[in-house]
Amino acid sequence: MVDHQPRRRGRPPRHNRAALLEIAANVVVDRGYEGLRYADVSEASGVAVASLRHYFPTIDGLRREALRHQVRAELRHLEVQVGRLEGPWEQLSGFIRHAIGIDEHARRTSWLVWLEYWRIAARDAGMAEDWDSLDAEWTTMIQQVIEAGVSDGRFALDQSSYDAALEVTALVDGFGPAVAIAAADNAVTEHLVAIIERAARRMVGLPPVG
Numbered sequence: 001m002v003d004h005q006p007r008r009r010g011r012p013p014r015h016n017r018a019a020l021l022e023i024a025a026n027v028v029v030d031r032g033y034e035g036l037r038y039a040d041v042s043e044a045s046g047v048a049v050a051s052l053r054h055y056f057p058t059i060d061g062l063r064r065e066a067l068r069h070q071v072r073a074e075l076r077h078l079e080v081q082v083g084r085l086e087g088p089w090e091q092l093s094g095f096i097r098h099a100i101g102i103d104e105h106a107r108r109t110s111w112l113v114w115l116e117y118w119r120i121a122a123r124d125a126g127m128a129e130d131w132d133s134l135d136a137e138w139t140t141m142i143q144q145v146i147e148a149g150v151s152d153g154r155f156a157l158d159q160s161s162y163d164a165a166l167e168v169t170a171l172v173d174g175f176g177p178a179v180a181i182a183a184a185d186n187a188v189t190e191h192l193v194a195i196i197e198r199a200a201r202r203m204v205g206l207p208p209v210g
Contacts, residue, residue, distance in 0.1 A: 015045075015047050015051065015055070017055060018069065018073075019045070020041065020045055020047065020052070020055065020056075021065055021066045021069035021070070022066075022069070022070065022073070023041055023044045023045045024036060024041050024062055024063070024065075024066035025066045025067065025069065025070035025113055026044070026109065027040045027041060027044065027066075028063070028066060028067065028112070028113060028116055029108070029109050029112045029113060032116065033063055033067070033116045033119070033120060034063075036059070036062070036063050036066070037059065038052050038053065038059060038062070041062070063120075064120065064124075064126070064127060067113060067116060067117045067120065067127075068117075068127075068130055070113050070117075071113060071114060071117050071134060072134065074110060074113075075134065075137060075138060075141075077098075078095065078098050078099060078141070079141060081094060081095075081098045082094050082095050082098070082141070082145065087154075088145055088146070088148045088149030088152065088154055088155060088204075089149065089154065089155075089201075089204075089206065091145045091148075092142070092145050092146065092149070092168070092200060092204070093197055093200075095141075095142060095145065095168075096168070096171075096172060096193060096196050096197055096200065097193055099172045100172060100175065100179055100189060100192065100193055100196070101179060101183070101189070104183050104184045104186075107179050107180065107183040107189065108180060108183035108184075111176045111177070111179050111180035111183070112180055114173075114176060115176065115177065115180060117131070118131070135169075138169060139162070139165045139166060139169060140165075142165035142168050142169060143161050143162055143164075143165040146161045146164050146165055146168075146204060147161045149204060154204075154206075155204040155205055155206070156204070156205030157203075157204065157205065158205075164203055164204065167199075167203055168196075168200055168203070171195075171196045171199055171200070172196060175192045175195075175196065178192065179192065197209075
């Protein structure tokens with residue numbers, strides 16, 4: 001027996017916007033910024049293309065929002081991970097390790113998203129403005145960790161806490177391409193982390209390990 005139910009009318013079903021943006025960012029990892037299509041997100045999410053167009057009227061808008069969403073989600077995740085650690089050096093070391101990536105998946109997806117984000121921000125005024133805001137949040141998080149170490153007498157700086165935070169960021173970001181290329185090589189990652197931590201210890205006035 002066929003149950004002839006009347007077709008529902010009204011607004012289309014609501015979808016989780018954040019989840020759609022995360023899926024779109026994962027497609028960017030696999031296909032690149034320009035390679036992202038509505039059809040890819042539809043296939044990965046099960047959401048019809050028409051519904052995706054309702055949420056994201058242009059494909060460039062979806063691409064940009066996906067990148068912005070993902071890098072901010074990473075920042076929030078990093079804040080949580082660092083906040084769980086006790087002690088300024090433990091927090092600074094934890095920041096370095098989580099920012100570089102603690103496993104192959106994190107290293108590959110994170111850095112490919114960041115590389116696409118920076119590439120677009122270098123050419124797009126709106127994304128550049130977004131980067132300025134994000135970079136300020138990122139630097140402030142590291143600066144607060146460093147200032148906490150100075151306040152309790154564990155760190156001794158020969159520069160401002162702001163400049164020290166910029167140096168840590170430069171060290172991490174500078175190795176980003178190498179990490180993305182060798183994401184599966186744990187030995188390479190550990191070597192790079194050791195280099196950054198050694199430099200960071202000098203920066204905050206701590207003796208070398210060993």
